[in-house]
Amino acid sequence: MSKIHVSTSINGDAVEYLCEPEETLLDVLRNRVGLTGAKEGCGSGDCGACSVALDGRLVCSCLVLAAEAEGKTVSTVEGIAEGENLHVLQQKLLDHAALQCGICTPGILIASKALLEKNPDPTETEVRYWLAGNLCRCTGYDKIIRAVMDAAAEMRGA
Amino acid sequence: MRFESPDTIEQAIGLLNTCEGTSRVLAGGTDVLVQLRLALVEPELIVDIKHIAGMRDITAEDGGFRIGAAVSGAEMGEHADLVALWPGVVEAMELIGSTQVQGRATLAGNLCNASPAADSVPAMVAANAVATIVGPNGTRECPVADIPVSPSKTSLTKGEVITSIYLPARPDNSGDAYLRFIPRTEMDIAVSSAGVSLTINCDGVVTQARVSLGAVAPTVLVVEDASSAIIGTKLEDAAIATLQAACSAACNPIDDKRGTVEFRTKTAGVMAKRAALIAYSRAGGSK
Amino acid sequence: MVTEYKEGSVGAEFNKREFKVVGTRPPRPDGVDKVTGRALFGADFTAPGMLHATVLRSPHAHARIVSIDTSGALAMDGVKAVVTSEDFVKQTSSGNQDTLDNCMARGKVFYDGHAIVAVAATSVKIANAALKLIKVEYEILPHETDVDAAMLDSAPVLHEGRKFRNIPEGNNANVSGYWEFGHGDMDEGFAKADIVIERSFKTAATHQGYIEPHATLATMGPDGRGEIWVCTQGQFMVRDLAAAFVGIEASQLRVTASEIGGGFGGKTTVYLEPVALALAKKSGRPVKMVMTREEVFRASGPTTSSSTDVKIGMTKDGRITAGQAKLRYQGGAFPNITAMLGAMTAFASYDLEAVQTQAWNVLTNRPKQAAYRAPGAPMAIYTVESVVDELCQKLGLDPLEVRLLNAAKKGTLSSYGPTFDEIGLVATLEAAKAHPHYAAPLGPNQGRGVSCGFWFNFAGNTSVSMNINEDGTVAVIEGNPDIGGSRASISMMAAEELGIPLEKVRTIVADTNAIGFNDVTDGSRVTFAVGLATIKAARAAIQNMCGRAAQIWGIDADAVDWVDGAAVPTGHNAGDFPPMSLAKIAADSAKTGGPIAGHFEVNADGAGVSFGVHLVDVEVDPETGFTEIKRYTVFQDAGKAIHPDYVEGQMQGGAVQGIGWALNEEYIYGEDGKLQNAGFLDYRIPVASDLPMIDAVILEIPNPGHPYGVRGVGETGIVPPLAAVANGVSHAAGVRMTELPMSPPRILAAIDGAK
Ligand SMILES: Cc1cc2nc3c(=O)[nH]c(=O)nc-3n(C[C@H](O)[C@H](O)[C@H](O)COP(=O)(O)OP(=O)(O)OC[C@H]3O[C@@H](n4cnc5c(N)ncnc54)[C@H](O)[C@@H]3O)c2cc1C
Ligand code: FES
Ligand code: FES
Secondary structure (H helix, E strand, O other): OOOEEEEEEEOOEEEEEEEOOOOEHHHHHHHHOOOOOOOOOOOOOOOOOOEEEEOOEEEEHHHOEHHHHOOOEEEOHHHOOEOOEOOHHHHHHHHOOOOOOOOOHHHHHHHHHHHHHHOOOOOHHHHHHHHHHOOOOOOOOHHHHHHHHHHHHHHHHO | OEEEOOOOHHHHHHHHHHOOOOEEEEOOOOOHHHHHHOOOOOOOEEEEOOOOOOOOOEEEEOOEEEEEOOOEHHHHHOOHHHHHHOHHHHHHHHHOOOHHHHOOOEHHHHHHOOOOOOOHHHHHHHOOOEEEEEEOOEEEEEEHHHOEEEOOEEOOOOOOEEEEEEEOOOOOOEEEEEEEEOOOOOOOOOOEEEEEEEEEOOOOOEEEEEEEEEOOOOOOEEOHHHHHHHOOOOOOHHHHHHHHHHHHHHOOOOOEOOEOHHHHHHHHHHHHHHHHHHHHHHOOOOO | OEEEOOOOHHHHHHHOOOOOOOOOOOOOOOHHHHHHOOOOEHHHOOOOOOEEEEEEEOOOOOEEEEEEEOHHHHOOOOEEEEEOHHHOOOOOOHHHHHHHHHHOOOOEEOOOOOEEEEEEEOOHHHHHHHHOOOEEEEEEOOOOOOHHHHOOOOOOOOOOOOOOOOOOOOOOOOEEEEEEEEEOOHHHHHHOOOEEEEEEEEEOOOOOOOOOOOEEEEEEOOOOOEEEEEOOOOHHHHHHHHHHHHOOOHHHEEEEEOEOOOOOOOOOOOOOHHHHHHHHHHHOOOEEEEOOHHHHHHHOOOOOEEEEEEEEEEOOOOOEEEEEEEEEEEOOOOOOOHHHHHHHHOOOOEOOOOEEEEEEEEOOOOOOOOOOOOOOHHHHHHHHHHHHHHHHHHHOOOHHHHHHHHEOOOOOEOOOOOEOOOOOHHHHHHHHHHOHHHHOOOOOOEEEEEEEEEEOOOOEEEEEEEEEOOOOOEEEEEOOOOOOOHHHHHHHHHHHHHOOOHHHEEEEEOOOOOOOOOOOOOOOOHHHHHHHHHHHHHHHHHHHHHHHHHHHHOOOHHHEEEEOOEEEEOOHHHOOOOOEEHHHHHHOHHHHOOOEEEEEEEEEOOOOOEEEEEEEEEEEOOOOOOEEEEEEEEEEEOOOOOOHHHHHHHHHHHHHHHHHHHHOOOOOEOOOOOEOOOOOOOOOOOOHHHOOOEEEEEEEOOOOOOOOOOOOOOOHHHOOHHHHHHHHHHHHHOOOOOEOOOOHHHHHHHHHHHO
């Protein structure tokens, strides 16, 4: 069984890797590319900790075969900040103490970034439904929702 | 396991048809990858259909819409004209999984996974949707209702692939809706569900209706008694009550970790009742 | 929102202190790492030459292992080592032996998912393929997963021939623990009541549901020295158990705790760690193990399920005359004391003349339970608070007034023995009563639920070191994994005590060789006990620094005080010197005697119990039994909120876990004894769209046992929601709910049944 060669762009960098056909994009990001920011909470699409954007579309990287990323762009949590500058969402999660253990945080960031790109002025209900696939067991979501709403407000103002 | 992503449907069919072991078409992969992970299937061949021309397109056709087999739920939701024509089908599709799952999951995948609880299927069946299937013996059209034959089994034969699903044109003053019962607000599989599509005349009287139920039998149910209960009515309380009772009577569910027979039977009627009222108001009817 | 406590001698004394850092809301020190993906969690570690190991688990709920043949696996290319229970050292303590037997079944498998063999190979794929080549011959035995059924004489016995202590006559061989608490004359108490309600309740087992699965990486060379990196609530616990199981001395095993993706008590024991270490020993290579989510549910500890009978008597004006509870818990196949904690906490909120609780722990064919936030208390207090609510309903009394009338306070002889010191229940109840939530109107099909909650809190063994760096910054070294922002609070207490800006302090969680012993991060102990040790370590450093200043000034060390981060002479008599800052003293330290440090080691007590009151409004759909949480407010005594954001976070997170427990979470076993919902799709924890904002009102009734008045806040929050939601649903649905979870089918059946 031979490996598959994949050329892709991850957080703006051209990346090539060899993968097995059954490996997921999450496996490859974490085990071959060395980007451990995306987390595996379930491996079955239920928790959202592995969220990435694939060609700009929010997906669970545990539900994408690594081979499918050929020719595509992948954005992970490692690519959200620009150099030393945190993204507004990152800053707002910190300001609102919207993380306790932080294992869900990479997924929450990727998902809420995708939300605000599509809908800069979401209601609380819209934020809650958009993030329903991002499980957080620590916070009860309250501070996360506040942080995302606050980030949206600031990004609209800017 | 081998992974292929052919550019043409002919190549795809050739690959699938000549594979001796288990093969799987890969659309959004939201069922396939979970099955791989749990080692429920160990296919020899995976054929990704997303690079085949037309598979990712939503095209207007004869007043209806043809939805390519690799179009994701998110893309359907972003298509304003499609949403305007078949809001119930789109909302059913959009109920599937999370935003993340929406980025990948497809109508055809949902159909071919053949789960009794598949959300888009009752809505498609209520809409009289038709699948276009291409296989080693050419192309055929098949009503969506005839594709699932039992849990996890479809009527597709070896080498066949659904290339698109057609949602037909519909008369003015039509509306459809889909509702499901789940214990949480999101991220659950339907415990019972109902799709309703109907048309009314200028007096608000229902002239055509189709009512379907999910998760209450091995495959999607079409409940003729429920549609006849509301045809010729303005969804007065008595008509709605008859529809609800007809739906509950049609149920043939199982007891499992997601719900009891009793619960499914009762809530299927409730879902149908509520979906009918939404469809009616979408058709322009007022109560 | 923080409500200050104004009355009371202790409160007044504590409130005199003006805090500069404590009580503010600065960003947490590990925050940037966690929002940029840099933070390293359990599964993020790798080592050169690393192998991957996976585990063969029992498909049966109860079976004798007749034989295990691993030869096929060992013969496979890429397989480097295999271990079974034979590869571990027999333990002298039965508790440790149980933990080991849970890590690797010895002779018998006790539950679906019980580990039997582990294989280390060059990839996960090969390891999994090798598992399929292992032949295990089982003699299948009858099984039981229900707590009440396991107590019957007809039930299969799990541990034949094993004797448990203090079990009264008449109990079968599955009863592994029995406890009693209380005081007063029960008959007299019930005789005084105008109304007595007796009810039985059941609660399902729930899982902590941390999003990060268990993960570990172990190495061990032929020199017998090992290292483990692991997501755990206690690196010292891992060291002690893994070393003992593999048969090496504690000093030879260094354990480093990674960032931890949630624990809630579930990571206070070992599963993979000793196994990875044994495989590393055998293979001579680093071995990584990561559980799948399915394994987390099947084989790591959920909490107990329970079956409880409660009887409470009340006078017409709302005075509780007697309370009695019989609690039966099952926590899987090995003994545990959760039922005891349930019996201790059940009536803790009340000042009672007659109270009696009895508890049984019963062994069943389920995974070994692990601690889950206030273990034992939520299900016990749920039953009592449900009956109190029903009494209020029957008598037409206000549920908060009744609780105020009966509330435990300073001097109350608690239902579990000790007499309470300064406690915050009355203040918490009053805050709830005064809150607009309590007066807000309810809509159709809505109901409001109220419940009190209680948790002991724990202190325990703690070590902290503090180094004053030459540039005037401070390193705090502690040994308790940070599961919810504790490094922020510890740094804040260090900065407060030293009188320096918070930015000057960095707190790290050290490995087992870098700091003295620490109990696991549990019992809501870290901000209390590590905080206390940090303050004391700072005081030791301050004393040292005052000595240095005295030396420089040529005055007596006693004549130097520490004010606002600087040494100052105690008065004019001591000399007229300008304040000498920490930075200056640190810079000159080489000239005055060398590095400056402070440390403190203690087996602390005085944790200070904590009470909470929750208010919830629910709406029940009468046609489907679906419950929506419309509004939720938590009131809780924090003693002193060091970092109010993280106190609120604990309160909110606890409340939501409790909501999940009340409504949808449960372990579902089939007739075959297999777990049917080992995944997040069907083990339904609350998602963002299920919830409203959770309002958190912090009360500060200082704990006399802590220099700043801190009480633990991590656990109390999960206690009240079960009854609060159950009471709300019972009012909304018009029928008393007595079984958790109150899933829609159960609520609908109850509504229909009541018609
Ligand atoms: C977290 C999560 C939540 C979910 N929630 C829901 C839910 O709420 N409701 C629901 O109904 N489903 C749910 N699902 C299941 C799944 O997302 C849907 O069934 C989805 O529509 C499948 O589409 P897909 O394109 O991803 O299918 P795939 O996984 O790509 O394929 C599914 C099956 O169909 C076959 N197939 C796919 N396309 C074709 C084709 N064109 N021709 C022939 N065969 C084909 C595949 O071989 C496979 O057997 C959920 C899944 C996850 C992971
Ligand atoms: S790991 Fe992908 S959704 Fe949980
Ligand atoms: S912060 Fe721990 S899971 Fe979200």
